[in-house]
Amino acid sequence: MRQVFDGEAAVTPTSTTSALDSGPTLGIVDPVRARDSFALARVEPASDLADLVDWHWVISWDLPPGVAFTQTVMPHPVGHVVAEREGLLAYAMPAGLFVRTLTGSGAVVGTKLHPGAYRALLGRADPGERGTVEPAAFLGPTAARANEEAVAQAAAEPDAAVRTLTPLLREAAERSRTARSTAALTGLREAFAVIADAVPGTSVAALAGALGTTPRSLQRLFADWVGVSPKWVLQRHRVHLAAELLGRDPDLDLAGLAAAVGYYDQAHFTGDFVRAVGVPPGEYARTCRRGARQRA
Template identity: 55%
Template structure:
């Protein structure tokens, strides 16, 4: 695989929603492709809109990927680093959010600052993307772009919601791309694409991932620490939990022993420990929640919405 092809392969799955059947009620998600010249830095854009009855609320929980997001909402446009734990948001009334899922390592490139890989980083986009040097957009222009994105989404113009954000990202990328950073992101993308694309066996470890990426385990660990902010082991474990959660959402009655084998665990106990650490509940409790969501869903089938 050539490097320019590797960096455009998916590095994050569409798995991650907790209780997808319940998530199908009251809000919708649309995912959009980035501009071609930003595809090395942007995995995808996503727009969520919701309209809940008066007094109702919905708490959406997502299992994070190793990706940062730039999220425009009513309170402003902010950059969010890789969450240290579960990401949750409680929705009320009527609203919209416009997000940009950056490729792993892309935020480190765009900021040019080690702070980019700090767990749970939250930074106003006006600080992250504006006035760092001549040629950068002004802070007011960055903030205006975020407001315009949200207004477009609220009006129903989902495709138009990402248009104000693209010039800002393009201007910053033009200033920050270097041969060194591009090569580093290529190596990260190659490794992540192998995990998400199933090129490795379900029980593959860091050694196998490093060999696939053409490097040593130690070099791969340093690469991820510098550019992504999580370890290769974290990525492999989190991907298995994503797969396990998705399989349980489709079939809540599935045997946990069979599930453990399917996603690459040697035994059910290790799956249960990683699953509970990532989601806050063990697989059996998650399966019961999904079964309840299926019964509450109008179709009885989990709908894959809400997966940014």
């Protein structure tokens, strides 16, 4: 079973608190139900990997016999490296919604990379075909043993699981870093920081102006290293924010929400939301409302 989950803010995990209860859950569809089905710990990367690694995430679950839980995730424009039962796998940016069903008990240890870092860490000449999953052979011959140890540690000791994998990532980074990749990742970090703080409805031209570059140069940077356009990222950021806000308060006025995240009309908002989440915002709000009532 292959699973990828990601959120939007790193927090230090504890043995008793899931990050689903203590931080933003951008990307996790219906986070209320998720809280009752699996635990999520987020771990900061080692300082010498912070240019490539956004954070590490550790998912663990223990469901009763005969019970299954299906989780949907809206992907971010990044790749992941994941330790799971099948081995260490490298995931390029997903091609669409990521859906996985959990049964029984288990754990996975993931590394969420920065935009562009999938290409940089794997030493590729391109950002990778969206949806591709392949063995993480770039981590070397000791990867299988480290994977087994990390998965065994994950549920009880998420920090230890991450420490087990960190030397492999460090060695791969030392082999693959180049002046070109360093410059590209720096430019992308600046772009994504501006996107995160941008006024809703910001255009690609405005984003390029804030970064002191041209729209064409910005589009080329994203195409070469991320695999999607700046316009795609701006739109996806708005939908992630809208879904997060609805998850917190399913009774929000949808027209007001659309305007708040940068849409001039509700029809365009609904269309983008359906493409990203799989259901209209009204249906998503009802699902979140039911989950909140059941949990109460």
